[in-house]
Amino acid sequence: MTKKQKRLVKFILWICILAVGGKITFTYFNSHTIDSYGLFTISIFIASLLELHTFGKTSYLGGNNVEEQKDELEEHIVKVSSKISYFALMVVVLIILAVSEYGKGEEDKTNVPLMLVFCATIVTLPFVQFLVSKKYK
Structure with a gap:
């Protein structure tokens, strides 16, 4: 994965984290319930972002090459x-x-x-x- 691709994936992951986090917050303030599927989704995005920062690849999103x-x-x-x-x-x-x-x-x-x-x-x-x-x- 090139540096440009990594930056793009990081940007997309941050947008997804903010969007899902916003939805969870909006749902909580409107109906006083926590969206469990949103929590699951945001945990996958955060894990992918941390893995990308740590190893330079994301296995959660299918970016793990078997040959590597x-x-x-x-x-x-x-x-x-x-x-x-x-x-x-x-x-x-x-x-x-x-x-x-x-x-x-x-x-x-x-x-x-x-x-x-x-x-x-x-x-x-x-x-x-x-x-x-x-x-x-």
Whole structure:
């Protein structure tokens, strides 16, 4: 991807982020609801923008060429950041669970879907490590 193409993609991503962010804000102020599809869309755009800034390519938007090889630094960054992000996600889900459970003052009701997500974050890394170890044994 040339510098000119990267600048164009960055510009388009920023326009998309601002447009979807504006729609989410407009929807929230008009109907007092948060557009979950808008949040999903904006997260993809932000992830693509961050990946473009980090590695100079975007795999979320189909810009990843199969023939391109990852260099050692990129592989190291991906390996270290994936484990850190796993534990960061676990902490974020725990904080959201705690706020949703005890923020309302209703300690009798449990947000079961959110509790299932938290439990899944606890089990995911060991399960994936188990599957990968079976591949190499």
